[in-house]
Amino acid sequence: MDAIKRVLLVGGTHGNELIGIHLVRKFEHRPTLVARSSFETLTLLGNPRAIEKGSRYIDKDLNRCFDFQAIQQKQQGHLYEIQRAREISQKFGSGGQLPVDLIVDQHSTTANAGIMLILDSLDTFTLKLVAYLNAINPDIKIYSSAKSGRKRDSLRSITNYRICIEVGPLAHGTLQSELFQQTEALVYGTLDYVERYNNGSTISLEKQSLTLYNYIGMVDYPRNQIGDIQATIHPQRQYQDYKAMNPGDPMFLTFDGGTITYQGDTTVYPIFINEAAYYEKGIAMVLTEKQNYTNRHFG
Numbered sequence: 001m002d003a004i005k006r007v008l009l010v011g012g013t014h015g016n017e018l019i020g021i022h023l024v025r026k027f028e029h030r031p032t033l034v035a036r037s038s039f040e041t042l043t044l045l046g047n048p049r050a051i052e053k054g055s056r057y058i059d060k061d062l063n064r065c066f067d068f069q070a071i072q073q074k075q076q077g078h079l080y081e082i083q084r085a086r087e088i089s090q091k092f093g094s095g096g097q098l099p100v101d102l103i104v105d106q107h108s109t110t111a112n113a114g115i116m117l118i119l120d121s122l123d124t125f126t127l128k129l130v131a132y133l134n135a136i137n138p139d140i141k142i143y144s145s146a147k148s149g150r151k152r153d154s155l156r157s158i159t160n161y162r163i164c165i166e167v168g169p170l171a172h173g174t175l176q177s178e179l180f181q182q183t184e185a186l187v188y189g190t191l192d193y194v195e196r197y198n199n200g201s202t203i204s205l206e207k208q209s210l211t212l213y214n215y216i217g218m219v220d221y222p223r224n225q226i227g228d229i230q231a232t233i234h235p236q237r238q239y240q241d242y243k244a245m246n247p248g249d250p251m252f253l254t255f256d257g258g259t260i261t262y263q264g265d266t267t268v269y270p271i272f273i274n275e276a277a278y279y280e281k282g283i284a285m286v287l288t289e290k291q292n293y294t295n296r297h298f299g
Contacts, residue, residue, distance in 0.1 A: 003198045006040045008100040013063050013155050015050025016172040019180050020106030036191050038198035067153040093158035103156040104190055109168035110276040112239040115182050116141045118164035120151040131208045132193045148215040213288035220282040233274045241271045
């Protein structure tokens, strides 16, 4: 793999997720914090109108607007976020004015995610990067969305190498100092890794291993025939992101007090449990399976 020439730090893909917004503003005010000698660091506030309004988006979730072929078929080109997605792609995508090699997209969630790194692909560079970050902070959780389709429609999909930083729980439209600092530290760690990679510095990962939570599907809330929700997340499942859910375990609690159990055949590990922004998408939780990676997987 060639050297990384440009890194793009993104905040405000969703206009009500404030940590990324204020970090990008901080980096723009103090560019020396993210400057490194072997590559150029750029910044981007993804959705300016939504940021100004304090909402997730204006017309359509920007982080679902980069599959332009699908968008054209739906004839949605007039929507603000579609136009914004084209602007971003034309500037920073391959063949753009300032094509970037790596995107670091900063997000927050109302779910009990802790500090999560989201990977859209499991290439050697990305695995080594997250192994390095995990060695610095063993509390990091790593979610692979490679099988979810997110490599086609998300903002970070415009380049080959990308990671998403997702932290929570945090109410939309709010800040929290510890999560702010942890996100900032991950950004610096990522830039430091790229610097060492470009300079050919040896990074020992011989003793490092990773636990990945790999996407296998999504579950909606129980609904009636007209689409109204009929249950909440069960109290034993709420806030239990990354915890095993076995066949027969409580999953939902109906408004009448009945328990709906998990009917799958295998143990799964739900994440994004009760994420507020996912109600409109019909997602109560994302199901994953665990996989352990050792240094032999890092290439």
